[in-house]
Amino acid sequence: MTADLLDTADPGFLDDPYPVLAELRAEAPLVWHETWGVWLATTHGAVSAVLRDRRFGRIWTDQTPLDEMEPFNALHRNQMMENEPPAHTRLRRLVAGAFGRGHVERMRPRIAELAASMLDAPGGVVERLNDGDHVDILATYAEPMPVFVIADLLGVPRADHQDLRRWSQAIVHMYEPDVDLDTKNAAIEASEAFSAYVRGVVAHRRDHPGEDLITDLIAERDGGTRLSEDELVASVVLLLNAGHEASVNVFGNGMHALLADRMQLARVSGGEVSVETALEELIRYDAPLQLFERTATDDIEVEDVTIHQGQKVACLMGSANRDAAVFERADEFDVARDPNPHVGFGMGLHFCLGAPLARLELQLTIGALLDRLPGLALAEPAPRRPTWVLRGYESIPVRAKE
Template sequence: MRFDPWNPSFVAHPYDVYADLRVNDPVSFFEPTGQWLVARHADVNALLRDRRLGRSYLHTATHEAFGREPEPEFQEPFWRVIRAGMLDVEPPVHTRLRRLVSKAFTPRMVESLRPRIRKIAAELAEGLVERGGGDLISEVAEPLPVTVIAEMLGVPERDRHLLRPWSADICGMYELNPSLEVQHTAVRAAQEFGDYLRDLARTRRDEPGDDLISALAQVVDGGDRLSEDELVGTCVLLLNAGHEATVNVTGNGWWSLFRNPDELERLRADRSLLPTAVEELLRWDTPLQMFERWVLEDIEVGGVRIPRGVEVALLFGSANRDPEAFADPDRLDVGRADNPHISFGAGIHFCLGAPLARVELIESFGALLDANLTLAEEPAWKPGFVIRGLESLRVTV
């Protein structure tokens, strides 16, 4: 099998293909998307930190000057929301946004959420046990981060059911060559979520509460503050990045443990391994398989010249299984001490929400370990490759 991100068999198990790429074709051009695939850990890690690449090129050139077709007009509402957050912009805009957001989204604030996260995780796990099992993804993995991010942002409970569908629809735009239907759905979701948050942000500016939207609305640094668009874009990013990955790490992670029962029993016997186990589950079956960068200046990677104006596709899933970076990389080891995985990225775009994701995952896996779960049926993967996760994961207790 070759690299084929639309093939369900490849999506289910891309790792043999990655191994072949790392040895025989570590930097290769993929015609269907017009991207250069980069498979080795050292190269991916270096390119994530290389300022000759960017998540966007619009800070340096127009679409036309960069040799690209302008985005279709119907996508404008989507990009207006997305590019108001920090993920799809570059310095100096990115530097300013990250500085302002970091003043409200602090490690101390994240750590203060741990007791509440532990309580939510315990309640969700108890509910699953009382029902004798069920779908671990829809009944635990999805509600936990959605509840946490909703409470953190200050979204009223009556509206929280809207968040997960909005996020899933928006993230459809990040798959490779999304269909027109997926694009229109993503635009609609971004517009609806953006309008919703805009109304909420205006309320919080006038009547601040003990929530992140209020904090972001009040952040001032030397007279600088977030605009309304930037606040909305930041909150959309926090929801999308803050729970899509957590949901998929939980589902992929439990499926990984079920396939490695000795490691599951090892973790059940020694809960002190939870922090290293979470890092290993992030590495072993990576939720974000690929991350893209635009080449802003001609570069050379592994002896291959890549010209300005194209995109590189950094294969996180391959990098995280590279034997040059990890001892016995295809073995799941919940006690792995030396684990330089790149599942949260690297460089200036390193995931701001990584500390929150780690707290959620440690508390979630800890609560579920007490439930003595067993797999009810082999799961199926969703069709998406870039954001890779299971349709469901049915378990019994």
Template sequence: MNDAALRLFRPDDPDFAADPYPDFAELRALGRVHRYEPTRQYLVPGHADVSALLRDRRLGRTYLHRFGHEEFGRTPPPGEHEPFHTLNDHGLLDLEAPDHTRIRRLVTKAFTPRTVQRLEPVVRRLAAELVGDLVDAGGGDLVAAVAEPLPVAVIAEMLGVPESDRPLLRPWSADICGMYELRPSEETARRAVRASLEFSAYLRELIAERRTAPGDDLVSALILAHEEEDRLSEQEMISTCVLLLNAGHEATVNTTANGWWTLFRHPDQLAALRADPALLPTALEELMRFDTPLQLFERWVLDDIEIDGTLVPRGSELALLFGSANRDGARFDRPDELDLSRSDNPHISFGAGIHYCLGAPLARLELAASFGELLRRAPGLRLVREPEWKPGFVIRGLEELAVEV
């Protein structure tokens, strides 16, 4: 079991990161769970298991609501990393009930379907401007020109961040997200701590301004959100805003770039989409399934569980392999084929259970806007050269995607 995992799961290998799917298929064929010693995790590659475990309350994104570090058999994080953990540990992504339930309920009062609906004309205008600039230039790097600036601008607009401050957001987000890789370096940790401190200080000032002069933005709505006497603390508001940027933009950036790279490698499917733009809704779901932007999601084992006869004891950590699950032939017909008309598509790219992505409707809106504009304004969009992948495997994306119009 260990030998198979070591041979097939190589997150530090650029060749594996570029195309992990053949190895995932072999890993699924060899079993439902595999111990991976380098990170002391259990790898879970199958769709049925990943989907069920995301909903299993014997698992958690954190264990601190039930156990101390030593009690759980884990070493506390270094004290110098504390600013990152304070920011991360107060966000919805890494909380469990009852804190998760309370905060999600309050955030949902501010981040409503009407919030997303109200943003639609803004999203479409921003996408049209960015694609228009790319077309006027005759092409360029699709990542830098469209994929990255669109979700950052949308989140900034939603939060009420002034346009002059928006260039700060992307570097902060990238540095913080470096900590979500499997074995971040000390330099990665230093950058994440610095970004956590700077982003938190910026948001603290923004929140103070909105307390005295509320606006029509999410920060103002978070300040006002309450239930009886319960309100979000300042740290909870800061962590929520950072999570919305990080989760909302990393996945959208990589789905956009990875999606176009997939389309360029499947010219018949790209031609079908250009001929029938009504395919776009199912096409976007299929692109998220076919090349998943978030490859792995972790869960702590809070109570002993058993997977296919293997006891996974309390204190263990599961690595749920989203990319593998989304290519599982036990759930998807022709899993390694790109089919933009695929209607039976229960991919798990947005997660499942209580941690299902709060921003999924906004991500779908942004993707529909940018892909739709590119299909309309750049019908001859073509690849200039084969792209390279960024280092890292968990959040998996391209360095650039050079295109011509």
């Protein structure tokens, strides 16, 4: 079957999944994947229909064995992304209420200052590149930056960023198909450590409130209810994970696309196209999140296919973003593309709550980099991570000039 071409163990597919995704789209908007036992939504229309239809739920199923996986399961069972109404409504309203207190806009000067310090400090990115060094722009700039930003927002010490990043990566590796025992064990250990860390921060903030999101999450009420301790911990871990994993991969995938296409890079660094407009193409062209799953809570017809109750649909976000029915010259990288109705932040009930923060952070950090280093170039081939659902690079070595 054509669907079985989608083989996430194939290095060629991981390197460039888009030819296979194009074959799937050509076959049908919905294709059955026999090995996984799920429907694949391949087109922009099918993905949009599934994500917008409230009858398709984000239904959490505990990972097994239950006793061993409980630390991982608890973090997911108690957060909004893995719940449907009414639980989702209450959790999202509480988190959105805290988010809505001006925290995101207050981050603008902090992000700008942070970007400047990382680029311009003695021994920083700019000095090293101007001295002729090759620099891994992911490790030195893109990876620590969003962890610092979400840590500042939440009121978590920046100094802990390496632990936060390590725990986050161990947890999100569980979202790939067919994970092995080592991946599960790493996720369990990370979940335990991450939960204990957040509980400590929450306990400190209860006694010493600050002008940060965790303080507001502790105080936020929906009617007469607040987040339970487990919900509070799970929500903070979700925000820390989602607040930087996707941002790192948008930056990496997008910057690599820019650096590989000097004409498009010049359009942005020269001011012909704004960073704000270009960012949307960076998200669309090489999607950082390739798959988002939904479960049918009833028999539902989509694109003339009946999805039976209990069946799962894997929405192929990267495929939807390359659909020629919606995007002219869909496989071409065009930083001036407008309109750009990509599905990078999801749709419907679970549309990304942190999208405004992600856009602000990426606009400022990419803008600062290109302003200081308009001649930035790839120094050598950039290796991909061996993952597909969360698609990104291991490193991106760059140099100052060609």
